[in-house]
Amino acid sequence: MKEKKTILVVDDEPSMRKNVVELLSREGFSVFEACDGREALDFVKTHPLNLILLDINLPKLDGISVLKEIKNEFSDLPVIVFTAYGTSERAIEAMKTGAYDYLDKPFELDEFLLIVRRALNYGDLLGEVKQLRSTVSFTTQISATSQLVGTSPKIQEIYKLIGRAAPSDATVLIQGESGTGKELIADAIQRHSLRKDKPFIKVDCGGLTETLLESELFGHEKGAFTGAVSQRKGRFELADGGTIFLDEVNNMSPTLQMKLLRVLQQKTFERVGGKDTLTVDVRVIAATNKNLEEEMKAGRFRQDLFYRLNVIHIVIPPLRERPEDIPILIQHFLKKIKPAEKIIIPDESLNILLSYSWPGNVRELENVIHRALVISHGDIITIDHLPLKGQANEESAPVSLDENFNLKTYLNEIEKKIIIEALKKTNWNRTQTAKLLKINRRLLFSKMYYYGLKEK
Secondary structure, three states: OOOOOEEEEEOOOHHHHHHHHHHHHHOOOEEEEEOOHHHHHHHHHHOOOOEEEEEOOOOOOOHHHHHHHHHHHOOOOOEEEEEOOOOHHHHHHHHHHOOOEEEEOOOOHHHHHHHHHHHHHHHHHHHHHHHHOOOOOOOOOOOOOOOOOOOOHHHHHHHHHHHHHOOOOOOEEEEOOOOOOHHHHHHHHHHOOOOOOOOEEEEEOOOOOHHHHHHHHHOEOOOOOOOOOOOEOOHHHHOOOOEEEEEOHHHOOHHHHHHHHHHHHHOEEEOEOOOOEEEOOOEEEEEEOOOHHHHHHOOOOOHHHHHHHOOEEEEOOOHHHOHHHHHHHHHHHHHHHOOOOOOEOOHHHHHHHHHOOOOOHHHHHHHHHHHHHHHHOOOEOOHHHOOOOOOOOOOOOOOOOOOOOOHHHHHHHHHHHHHHHHHHHOOOOHHHHHHHHOOOHHHHHHHHHHHOOOOO
């Protein structure tokens, strides 16, 4: 008879523990419980386990500290972390410390069970691999505060990818529209890397001519060109031992692309006008707002360079594809710009911000909030303070702006109709509806409750 897999559920909420234990027990697993971090560690040290489900917010010892101790002593034991208060730093640190995966509460049961089974299979594979060869694992500690903000599923996946990629030396290619936060992603990778105390050099490849960019990256010798009155070290030399961030790498000329390829392959280059070959140890993070595969087809970007850069590929979704992140981003910017003041955003203003398409993405949102705070001269942001009020629904049908018109009611009716249409299209499957609308399930549930939507 096949031996039951043993799982430890660690959560300080009795109802949450009870529900998870009952669910897993019905699935045929042998399930144990712990209500705090210390109890969990004591149990792990005295009982053989196949998987741990670990809440981050625990009394006596927080979940991240528990995870670090578990990974130090039982590196092959899979741990799934979950919390009701997800942040980018927690997600990244959990994945970086060795968590198998990270889930926000409340989670979809089918997805939860799928991840549990994958984690158990992963643990079995690690056991098989361990019999074939010895492995070395390590963990590092971080304490920096992240500027990454968002709780949408797409952003959570990016947090996980950062946590997995950061401790390695793999080259990273970040792709996203202008204003999506590519530099913030690069900052997070460097901050969580083993090179975090080494130089971190940033270069905008789109803001310089070919000659100046070559000199900026690789340096030049005295007399190499007009104006080169002395020897100058390039950014790759200055970044030796650390990380270099090449923003808008698609703007490099074919000559510079070839030179960059050589650095990635051989870690060597020559200064402009120089004969000596220099060697550097630099991790490269590149970013672009273009689709490099299309650029390759058009002959504007080298295929071999693309594959060298594209070891870890992070695609940042535009803000219009994750509107559920807009409210939390707004609060983030309000605290950032006016941390000592409590700013009120009425529903009318929030609906305008939610219905706008944001072609400039997160950067545009921050600028709009900043402008509104400057011109409001108070603690309330009204629709008159927003430059978007005439743009949010430009393609909508004409609206009769008589004395009975109410913007909030109008926008709510539009949103309600869209949600009802999506629910009907998915036969009232809430998970599929949330995916169709590109919002998370919690936001869908709250809107269904607000509009009184129930399946008849």
